[in-house]
Every structure is written in C-alpha cells, then in structure tokens.
Amino acid sequence: xQPVQSPQAVILREGEDAVINCSxxxxxxxxxxxxxxxxEAPVFLMILLKGGEQKGHxxxxxxxxxxxxxxxxxxxxxxxxxxxxxxxxxxGPNSGYALNFGKGTSLxxxx
Amino acid sequence: GAVVSQHPSWVICKSGxxxxxxxxxxxxxxxxxxxxRQFPKQSxxxxxxxxxxxxxxxEQGVEKDKFLINHASLTLSTLTVTSAHPEDSSFYICSAGxxxxxxxxxxxxxxxxxx
Numbered sequence: 001x002q003p004v005q006s007p008q009a010v011i012l013r014e015g016e017d018a019v020i021n022c023s024x025x026x027x028x029x030x031x032x033x034x035x036x037x038x039x040e041a042p043v044f045l046m047i048l049l050k051g052g053e054q055k056g057h058x059x060x061x062x063x064x065x066x067x068x069x070x071x072x073x074x075x076x077x078x079x080x081x082x083x084x085x086x087x088x089x090x091x092g093p094n095s096g097y098a099l100n101f102g103k104g105t106s107l108x109x110x111x
Numbered sequence: 112g113a114v115v116s117q118h119p120s121w122v123i124c125k126s127g128x129x130x131x132x133x134x135x136x137x138x139x140x141x142x143x144x145x146x147x148r149q150f151p152k153q154s155x156x157x158x159x160x161x162x163x164x165x166x167x168x169x170e171q172g173v174e175k176d177k178f179l180i181n182h183a184s185l186t187l188s189t190l191t192v193t194s195a196h197p198e199d200s201s202f203y204i205c206s207a208g209x210x211x212x213x214x215x216x217x218x219x220x221x222x223x224x225x226x
Contacts, residue, residue: 002154032214041117041204041220042155047213087154089215098145099206099215101155 001026003090005102012078012109020073020105022088031064031071032089032099035082042087045073078109113139113210117218124195124225132190132221134205140185141207145215146178149202161188195225 003024012018022031030049034042046055048064048071055062059076075082085106089099114137124130134144143162147155159180161167167180177199179191188207192199202222208215 034217041217044214044216049213098157098160100157101147103154 002100003088003102005086005088005105007105008103009106010108012075012107014080014109014111015077016109018075018078018107020075020086020088020107022071022073022090022102024069024090026069026092028064028066028069028071028090029093030091031062032091033062033071033073034087034089035084036087036104037084045086075107078107080109080111083107083109113207113212113214113216115141115205115207115216115218117205117221119221120219121222122224124223126196126225127194129191129193130195130223132192132203132205132223134188134190134207134218136186136207136210136216139207139210141188141210142185143209144182144188144205144207146180146188146190147204147206149204149220151202155204158190192223195223197225199223200225 006021032047033045036042050066053064062073064071085104087101087104089101116135118133146158149155158173159167159169161180161182163182163185169175182188204220205218206215
C-alpha cells in the first residue's frame with residue numbers, strides 16, 4: 001500500500017531547513033529515502049530499519065518510528081543541490097524487498 | 112558504491128514492435144531485481160519483482176504477457192515490452208538489491224517512446 005508523504009511541495013531559500021514526512025497504514029520493516037532530479041533515476045539517500053533508527057549524512061538525516069509507522073527526512077541548511085523530488089519507499093515485513101513509493105515531495109531551493 | 116547499469120537510456124520504437132531493456136548489477140550480485148514504471152510527475156509504480164532463476168511476480172494490473180521479465184543470472188534481468196503501443200510510453204526503471212549497504216540501487220532508467 002502506498003505510503004503518504006507530506007508536504008507535497010516546499011520552496012526554501014538556501015540555508016533554510018525542511019522536514020519531509022512519510023507515513024504508512026501498515027507495519028513497516030524498513031523505510032528508504034531517495035531523491036530524484038528531473039529526467040534522472042532516483043538516487044538512494046539512506047535506509048532505516050525497524051528498531052527506531054536515526055541516521056544522517058552531512059546535513060541530511062532521517063528517523064524511523066516503527067510504532068507510529070512513520071519516517072521523517074530532515075534537510076538542514078539546505079543547498080541548491082538539494083532541489084528535486086524526494087520519495088520514501090516502504091518495505092513491509094512480508095514484501096520481500098519490494099518497495100512501495102509515496103507520491104513524492106517536490107523540493108525547490110532558491111538562492 | 113553499488114552500480115546498476117540499465118540499457119538503453121532511451122528508445123523510440125514503432126507501434127507493434129517489441130523492445131528489450133537490460134538491467135545489470137555491475138559490482139554485486141542481486142538476488143532480486145525490481146521493475147518500476149514512472150509517468151511524468153508521478154511516483155514510481157512497481158511492475159514486477161524478479162528473482163534469479165524463477166518466474167517474476169507481477170503486481171496487480173500488470174500484464175505478464177505484455178511485459179516479459181527474465182532474470183537469467185544474479186547480475187542480469189531483462190524487461191521486454193511486447194507489441195508496444197503509444198500508451199506504453201513511459202520511463203522504466205530497474206532496481207537491484209539488496210546491495211552491500213542493504214539498500215537498493217536504481218538503474219539510470221529507460222525512456223520508451225512508442226510512435
């Protein structure tokens with residue numbers, strides 16, 4: 001079942017922060033985050049496994065609350081290169097690695 | 112990092128012909144490969160799951176006789192769009208995994224245009 005992402009779109013100025021949320025109505029085994037630029041394939045950002053993981057790389061971090069079946073992606077001090085569409089992909093306990101993707105969050109960072 | 116090669120990057124074909132798209136994991140063995148389809152400004156929709164040496168599992172609403180998937184080895188899966196029609200025009204993306212980091216690596220995608 002498709003997870004729900006919010007917001008649908010956000011416009012930021014360079015240096016501002018943003019949070020993208022992903023929630024599911026079903027139990028989750030893992031949550032994957034990807035960024036896709038126009039005309040390109042999605043690029044893997046990070047994976048969070050059940051057990052309440054939080055992780056980050058440089059100024060992008062994410063958390064996974066498996067009890068609430070939610071994950072959030074945090075973009076800190078955004079850069080122009082962060083612009084793109086962010087997708088969360090969720091994996092259920094029995095989905096066999098197949099991911100269900102949310103509809104995406106369009107992020108635009110302006111100078 | 113893990114690399115997945117997808118070919119071709121784009122293809123234009125005539126209505127009624129068949130098109131084959133290849134997905135290769137270059138530096139890891141992928142027990143599972145997935146095929147997605149993406150329409151403009153929409154999310155990725157899973158078409159099928161392909162496991163090496165067994166028949167692909169198709170999602171509801173995906174015609175298995177139209178979208179033939181073969182996963183001949185741990186590094187290669189192919190998607191053949193048979194008797195293509197203009198409504199099959201789309202962006203097709205494969206992903207392979209899990210890789211060493213536990214994630215799924217996407218290919219670069221194939222833009223299919225049927226005229």
